[in-house]
Amino acid sequence: MDKKIKVAILGTGNIGSDLAERLLASDDFELVAVAGRRPESSGLARLRSRVSLVSSSGIDGFRDCWDSIQGVFDATSAKDHLMHSLELRKLGKWVIDLTPSKIGKATVPVLADQYPDFGYLTTDVANYSMVTCGGQSSAPVIAAIAEASSEIQEIEISSSISSDSAGPATRRNIDNYVDSTESLARGVARTNKVKSILVLNPAEPPPLMRTTVVARAPGILLEHAKEIVHRYVSKTQDYVPGYELVVEPHFIEQGVLSATVSVEGEGYFLPRHAGNLDIINAAAVEVARRHVALNGRV
Amino acid sequence: MERSIRFYDVSLRDGNHALKHQLSAEFVAAYAALSGKTSTWALEVGHGNGLGGSSHLVGKSAETDQNLLESARAFLPNSQLAVHVIPGFATIDRDIQPAVDVGVDVFRIASHASEATVCQTHIEYLSNLPVEVHGVLMMSHTVTIAQLVEQAKILLEFGATAIVFMDSAGHYRPSDVGERVRALRSETAVDVGFHAHNNLGLAVQNAIAAIESGASIVDVSSRGLGAGAGNVPFELLALALGMDETAPEEFSGVLALADLVSSNFPQFLPQISPSSIRSGLLGVFSGYAPQVEKLSEEFGVSAAKIWASVAARKLVAGQESMLREIAQDLQNL
Numbered sequence: 004m005d006k007k008i009k010v011a012i013l014g015t016g017n018i019g020s021d022l023a024e025r026l027l028a029s030d031d032f033e034l035v036a037v038a039g040r041r042p043e044s045s046g047l048a049r050l051r052s053r054v055s056l057v058s059s060s061g062i063d064g065f066r067d068c069w070d071s072i073q074g075v076f077d078a079t080s081a082k083d084h085l086m087h088s089l090e091l092r093k094l095g096k097w098v099i100d101l102t103p104s105k106i107g108k109a110t111v112p113v114l115a116d117q118y119p120d121f122g123y124l125t126t127d128v129a130n131y132s133m134v135t136c137g138g139q140s141s142a143p144v145i146a147a148i149a150e151a152s153s154e155i156q157e158i159e160i161s162s163s164i165s166s167d168s169a170g171p172a173t174r175r176n177i178d179n180y181v182d183s184t185e186s187l188a189r190g191v192a193r194t195n196k197v198k199s200i201l202v203l204n205p206a207e208p209p210p211l212m213r214t215t216v217v218a219r220a221p222g223i224l225l226e227h228a229k230e231i232v233h234r235y236v237s238k239t240q241d242y243v244p245g246y247e248l249v250v251e252p253h254f255i256e257q258g259v260l261s262a263t264v265s266v267e268g269e270g271y272f273l274p275r276h277a278g279n280l281d282i283i284n285a286a287a288v289e290v291a292r293r294h295v296a297l298n299g300r301v
Numbered sequence: 302m303e304r305s306i307r308f309y310d311v312s313l314r315d316g317n318h319a320l321k322h323q324l325s326a327e328f329v330a331a332y333a334a335l336s337g338k339t340s341t342w343a344l345e346v347g348h349g350n351g352l353g354g355s356s357h358l359v360g361k362s363a364e365t366d367q368n369l370l371e372s373a374r375a376f377l378p379n380s381q382l383a384v385h386v387i388p389g390f391a392t393i394d395r396d397i398q399p400a401v402d403v404g405v406d407v408f409r410i411a412s413h414a415s416e417a418t419v420c421q422t423h424i425e426y427l428s429n430l431p432v433e434v435h436g437v438l439m440m441s442h443t444v445t446i447a448q449l450v451e452q453a454k455i456l457l458e459f460g461a462t463a464i465v466f467m468d469s470a471g472h473y474r475p476s477d478v479g480e481r482v483r484a485l486r487s488e489t490a491v492d493v494g495f496h497a498h499n500n501l502g503l504a505v506q507n508a509i510a511a512i513e514s515g516a517s518i519v520d521v522s523s524r525g526l527g528a529g530a531g532n533v534p535f536e537l538l539a540l541a542l543g544m545d546e547t548a549p550e551e552f553s554g555v556l557a558l559a560d561l562v563s564s565n566f567p568q569f570l571p572q573i574s575p576s577s578i579r580s581g582l583l584g585v586f587s588g589y590a591p592q593v594e595k596l597s598e599e600f601g602v603s604a605a606k607i608w609a610s611v612a613a614r615k616l617v618a619g620q621e622s623m624l625r626e627i628a629q630d631l632q633n634l
Contacts, residue, residue, distance in 0.1 A: 161358045163620050166416060174418045178392040198356055201389040205415045205443075206615030215622035217357040250626050255357060263622055 007033040008295050009071055013062060013087060014078035015039040015046025017170070017273055018101055022076050022284050023050055024271035031292055035071050038064040062087055069094055073295065076287055077102060080172065088130055097129040097294055099287045103172065103179050107132035109187055111142040112289040113239045118146070120190055123290070123297050131290050135180050136266075136279035137162040137199055138187040139286050140214040140246070144262055145191045147235040148252075151228040152220035155192040159217040160184060161200040165209035168277035177201060192218070211265045212278035213249070221258040228252050232262055242289040243282050245269060306542075307342035307518045309465075309494065310535065312562065313373070314385050316526030318349035318588050319569045322360040326372040328565060329364075332523075333376035335561060339554035340544075342518075343381035343407050346373045349528060349588065350619065351385030351411070352396040358621050359588075366396065370403045383407035385437070388419045389619070393426050401430060409465060410456075411437035413617045414444040417455040428460030435494070435518075436461030439618055442472045442584050446481055450488045463492040465518060468507065469588075469618060471500025471530055471581040475510035482514035494518030500530040500581025502573050505541055508533045512542075523558040524570050529580065529587025531571025535559065576604050583612035592621055596628040606631055 010032055012019050019037070023046075026032040036056035039047045044059065051057045058064025061083075065072060074097040077084050081104035088106055091098045100107040107130035108121075115122035121142070124131075133139065141160040149155055162184075173180060184199040196219075204210055220228075229252050239246045245267030252262040266278025273280050313332060317324045329346060336344050346369050348354035348362045355362035362369075366384075373382055382405050391397060397408070408427050410420045420436060427434040436456025441449055453464040464485055468478070478495060485493045495511035497504040497520065508519050521538055525531030536559040539545070544552040563570070576590060585608060593611070597604040610627045 159357050161356070161619075161622055163623070169419075171418070174416075175421055177388045177419055178394070178422060181389070181392050182394075198353075200356060200358060200619065202617060202619040203389070203413065203416050203419060204615070204617050204620065205413065206617075210614065213623065213626075215358070250622075250629065253625075259357065261357070261622070263626060 007031060008291060009033045009035045009073050010076060010291065011036040011038070011065055011072045012076045012078060013038055015044055015050065016078065018280060018284065019078035020046045020049065021272035021280065022078060022287065023054070025284055025288055027053060028271065029288070036065055036068055038062060062090055072096065074098060074291060076291070092128055095128055097127065098131070099291055100130060100132045101283060101287055103176055103183065105132055105183055106130060109134045110290050111139055111187070112242055112286055112293065113143045113235060114146055114191065115293065117150070118191065123294050125297060127298060129294060131294070133283045133287050134187050135184045136164065136212065136282055137180070137184040137201060137214060139282045140212070140264055140266055141184070141216050142187060142191055143235040143239045144216040144232060144264060145188055145218065147232040148216070148218045148220055148223070148228060148260060149192055151231045152223040155194050155218050155220050157194060157196040157219035158188045158192045159198045160188055160214060161202065162212065162214040162279070163202040163204050163210070164212045164279040165276050166203045166205035167209055168279055169203050209274070209276040211267050211276050213263055213265045215261060215263040217255065217259060217261045219259050223258065223260060225252065225254065228260060236264065243285040245278055245281065305517055306512060308340060308535065309343050309345065309383065309518050309520045310336060310341045310522065311345045311496070311520050311532055312522040312526050314345040314347045314351065315349060315528055315532055316522055317347065318528035319526050319531065319571055320566060321591065322348050322355065323363040324369065326364050326368045329369050330372040330376050332558065332561060333373040335554065335558055337377055337379050339558065340548065340551045341380050343383040344373060344377060345383040345385060346370055347384050350390055351387050352400055353391035354387070359619070367399060367403065370400060370405060374404045381406040383409065386410050386423060387619070388412065388423050393423060397423065397426065401432060405432065407433045407435065409435045409437045410461065411439050414438040414441045414449060414452060417452040420456060421459050424456065424459035424461055434461050435463040435465055437465045437467060439467045440469045440586065441466040441481065442468060442470060442477070446484045449481060450484050453485055453489055457489060457491060463494060463518060464489065465494035465496055467496040468498055469586055470584045471498030471504070471577065471587055472584040473507055474503060475506045478507045478510045479514040482511050482516045486515040492517045494520065496520035497533045498527065498529055498587045499525055499532065499571065499573060500577045500587060504533040505537050508538050509541055523562040526562055526566065526569070527571060529571065529590045530573045530577035576608070579605055580608050583608055585611045586616065586618045588618060589621065589624060592624050596624055600628040600632045602628055602631040
């Protein structure tokens with residue numbers, strides 16, 4: 004019996020194309036349909052012979068095959084997602100939102116067990132937001148430090164990404180990126196004192212994405228913190244294989260801990276250095292898998 | 302002296318790098334009061350990385366942006382109050398609008414030289430307000446002249462009304478500066494500004510080259526107080542421009558500012574050191590100097606090696622957290 008999760012993708016830009024390759028390579032998913040907006044799109048052309056339904060009519064292109072689609076990955080734009088979200092809700096489909104719309108539930112797979120707020124919904128209809136790359140990459144470290152300490156008083160996240168992996172939407176909405184990342188950090192660290200910084204680096208060859216977390220957690224024990232950070236890093240590697248701790252937790256002043264991770268992408272469609280985009284897609288696929296497992300709709 | 306030159310004083314912003322961001326509101330007030338008596342066009346105030354720059358990454362400010370700006374505003378009735386803004390550090394809601402409310406007149410929106418598009422939202426937002434918005438390209442030596450012009454045009458399209466290019470690494474020779482000013486002047490219709498660092502001891506000469514090539518905004522700093530080897534010492538540029546003869550009163554005002562800095566921060570005055578010369582020649586960001594020295598000691602790796610690796614990895618401003626990884630990798634070699 005076919006147990007694959009049947010899904011569709013909206014949008015065939017870089018993110019959508021990488022998702023498509025990822026899903027086509029997976030044993031757990033069947034990519035039933037993809038839709039874009041432009042008939043001449045190279046993303047659609049690339050998938051035409053490999054996906055049974057390829058449409059250039061956007062979400063309307065799926066109208067005859069909704070029965071065979073369980074859920075949708077939306078890799079269009081924040082504005083388009085608002086309409087898609089309403090439509091999918093009516094149709095009773097879950098959706099993983101890869102746009103910066105922020106209307107879905109902020110979800111980070113590694114947090115699901117400890118933080119129901121950032122975990123899965125037990126409803127068929129669900130809208131999950133993948134937050135930001137800074138959020139996905141910092142959350143495991145913040146959660147580990149939270150577990151290792153009695154209280155976090157302050158969190159700072161600084162991420163550097165390669166310029167070529169920061170698309171026009173990220174650049175135009177850089178404040179949005181900062182706000183979303185900080186909002187997730189507030190929830191995980193349970194402190195209002197958070198700051199997120201994003202730096203773009205145009206170096207050639209392009210550098211891997213890096214995220215440094217600084218946490219003020221008085222009384223935290225370094226060895227204990229290291230052990231838990233390693234555990235969270237390893238749990239994250241289960242769904243983001245290129246996630247790596249490159250600078251071990253260390254004190255930068257008394258009670259203030261810092262650690263740095265890097266993310267190398269899996270290179271499905273996006274270049275390997277674009278770990279910032281990869282971690283979003285990796286999280287999206289994991290969320291879909293876990294949501295379906297939880298709600299038993301396979 | 303050319304009256305059309307606008308002196309833009311960065312002592313209380315870039316200088317805050319040299320002070321490890323420990324600038325006090327009291328000093329800002331005293332400096333602003335004296336500055337009002339000089340020919341300074343604008344006084345830039347804040348954390349070394351500008352609005353929202355206070356962080357573990359770069360250094361925590363002793364004072365909030367709000368306090369620093371309010372202190373300056375109160376004692377600066379005639380000249381412009383200015384801020385440096387790097388999108389990715391500062392957001393409109395948290396940092397920019399409050400600065401507008403305090404009464405900041407000039408906002409300089411800055412990005413790495415090739416990344417002007419990150420400035421769009423911030424520039425557009427400010428363009429609709431009664432303030433002056435300038436576009437800044439940092440680490441300008443990392444791009445070609447054609448790219449610099451192209452990025453400047455992007456900033457102008459968003460609504461910036463002047464372009465400032467920064468020699469953030471203190472890498473330029475006077476001819477480099479002249480070429481760039483001329484290119485920007487001939488390809489755009491706006492005022493061009495230049496921000497020097499003194500790593501190679503050429504800051505004053507570079508500023509003169511900029512002025513002679515048509516720059517109308519020149520960044521200066523009392524005693525050169527600024528990141529790394531510091532900026533253009535205001536008093537030395539004024540002297541080079543003959544202000545001691547053409548405008549003796551103003552010149553003595555500039556010297557009074559230099560006195561104020563000298564007497565308050567004798568131990569923080571920038572120096573041209575072998576380390577600053579190395580980083581200048583390599584073209585790496587001046588602001589990393591304190592961390593590089595510290596990590597060199599901690600990991601037992603020479604500062605020269607760390608600088609070389611920073612250059613090889615092509616770090617841009619704001620990547621302080623990479624320095625530790627670099628020192629660690631060098632130690633493990």
